[in-house]
Amino acid sequence: MMSIKALAESPNLTSVPPTYTIFPNTSPNDQPQPQPQLQIPIIDLSLLTSSDPDQRSKTITELGKACQDWGFFMVINHGVAERLMSEVLEGCRGFFDLSEEEKLVFKGTHVMDTIRYGTSFNASVEKALYWRDYLKVLVPQHHPHHFHFPNNPSGFSEIALEYLKKTREVVKIILEGISKSLELEGNYIYKTLEVNSGLQIFIANLYPPCPQPELAMGLPPHSDHGLLTLLTQNGIGGLQIQHKGNWVNVNPIPNSFLVNTGDHLEYKSVVHRAVVNKNDTRISLAIANGPALDTVVSPVPKLVESHDSHSSAFAGMKYKDYVQLQQSNNLCDKSILDHHQSHNKNMISTKSLAESSNLTSIPPTHITIPNNDQLAVLEHSQELQIPIIDFSLLISSDPDQRSKTIAELGKACQDWGFFMVINHGVTEKLMSEVIEGCRGFFDLSEEEKVEFKGEHVLDPIRYGTSFNALVEKAFYWRDYLKILSNGKYKSVVHRAIVNNNETRISVGIANGPALEAVVSPASKLVESQSPTFVGMKYKDYMQVQQSNNLCVKSIMDSLRI
Template identity: 50%
Template sequence: MAAMATDLPQQPVATSVEPSNMNSGVKVLAESTDLKSIPSEFSFVNEPTGSNSDSIPIIDFSLLTSGNPDQRSKVIQELGKACEEWGFFVLVNHGIQETLMKATIDRSLEFFDLPEEEKRKYESKHVSDPIKYGRGSVITTSDKKIFLWRDFIKSYVHPEFHCPDKPQNFREIIFEYAERSRFVARTLLQGISENLGLEEGFIEEALKLDSMFQLFAANYYPPCPQPDQAIGLPPHTDHGLLTFLIHNEVAGLQIQHNGKWFNTNSPQNSILVNTADQLEIFSNGRYKSVKHRAVVNNQSTRISVVIPNGPAPDAIVGPASPLVQRDGRPLYRPLKYIDYVETQLGNPVDGKVNLDYAKIQDN
């Protein structure tokens, strides 16, 4: 690990300008009885259809915590292969109670059902605000701002916990879900560290995982009258190490693999996990931060709850030194993690902007 971080590029922060014909969230717009087509501000032409694959990895978490060394060794190999080849896996038997996962989804839905003035208390004033409510936008290559077909609530939940006060029990449920997710994430990262051939405790110490950064995000995607003319979230990568996603059994997450988009179907009570930017950096490119997107439909409301699990906010993340020695050179420059997070959160979603900047270009 290098001792000094390299500054990230300063890019324009996304503003909170409202579409001209929309005074409230996308939920209110979608519930308009006369809505037959989307407003022009949401126009994002895409092909929302994805392929299905029987090859998407499934990781059995219970084998990772098994006392059987052969079973544990096998699943660690499967975990490494999933991170290298897909950058994504479906996690089963993870030990988080189904009732807690359902309560997390249900309370998130109740938040979006709150009166608009209650939700607007959390509208973002600055990228570093610990709680943010909004709708989101992306700037295209032509500098045209396009609004996303979603409402969201985001809050920092570790190492400091923040959460809206309403609905009832929202804070308690999110606190418990984040805590249990943290245990699962750290156990997975221990297995990943072993797969990379690192000494026991190396990843914990290097990334200061006792103070690991967690963000809670709930996304509300209402039915859209023109699903091929709008997008919930355009293709992007995530800023952390491992991102966890659960949903209300309405599909919408798609991942990119070998240039094709694949649907991510998941068994009940499973967690969808994708590798993110910091894991690609830390592994010196061995693992890949996978591009993914959220497509919308014209039938059902989709709710997703996302927990990005990252290093400590003040951790300086670069390629692990044993891997640099093994590979001959670092492929990424070291960066302070919280700077990376706030740069990405403050900018329109646009592919791998930060990760591309972190790469050390060949001379």
């Protein structure tokens, strides 16, 4: 993994490499023009704790309006010393100035790793990378004595811990004000979501100078998970927020906090992004504050009752599951929150939809090939014969026959990655009965099936529709070995098409290693060449693959070295 810092410091770098080109057809004139007349709200924190009740009430009203209209505001007079804010940013700079070897010690593989150093946002799923290095440290408040943090540069860990404690105090005061602005008890959010034992995430970002800033992006438009994010930076601009259809450049007051409301407050979680420049290195530090990982976050009953429709806009979901889903995907606007919102509406199975008496055309949500953009479909023919493997010959007493069949099996894996198996010993009766069992399940009432509607990709039983409705822009008409061989044997890309006459039922039995097993190329197969893939826990691969759009082999491709 090459860091953006190392790339930006390359003496011969004059243009943005293709892998970092987000806007290939953009010129500098296409960049959004700043909106100087738009003033981000400023909240004086000292007035939220004023002894004057009228002053407190006025500031609470201003805070509620800032949350509702902007979802972003500056906080002044917050009580965190300027010295501490300056020292923690210097600590971040010192970390990014360490050698690549020292930083790579903290290269994590899972989104919930305690310490994770990396580049871009989620390089395992992105088609284009972002011009950013980061350090993320998860700090669960129920184990404050188990504070794990990089010990270099010297003193960085101690400064970071003090900074986290001070920002937690600021967050508590702001959340009390927000609770009151919603006409709830002052401690409602803090107590209900167990913020005292919640999760803080220390996120340091480095955006080095970029030779063509109009082509690259530090971070794409996105919203933050959690409740409140407190951001400070080294005086170099680059943050833009979306407000009423415009991108607004944010120029913070010195020694202030930029605060944005997160998805789990949704009082509104604002879309924002980070742009880069040609001359200066920007460093920002975001402290994300969320509830306890196992807390189920759902709308406040009082606010649901007062809503016109008297219905909840969002389903309850464990904070941990939301973080894993959001961090495992492409960072794209508020897609996870929006899909979580729409997914809360009664899930209509494809079976129910297909059996609707008035269904004559496909709903827009299920159109996946709007422009008939298809590869040529070749009919099964003698020239295109999917390999057939006779299983009985693999266990034949004739060594020559076994050897011949093994060679055929290897060729099928290498050329096709797909083959038919005959004479396998599983009775036709059993195969027929299991298909009928599946049909029987899908014929159950929606109420009976929805009992098994899972929320997490590793739930033992999960009934649903499409592939992953939480992240898909279009749904699929469906109710629902390669790394080891170092690329020699292929995992074939396949798909399922539908017809307008008959119901197709299929049963896929996926067989994998133990969840904790690290899968990497067999050592014997890399003696004569470099490994093609990095090693990865099977559980982690499953979580990333199942949490994303089902898109060709993007996850596999990202593991290539």
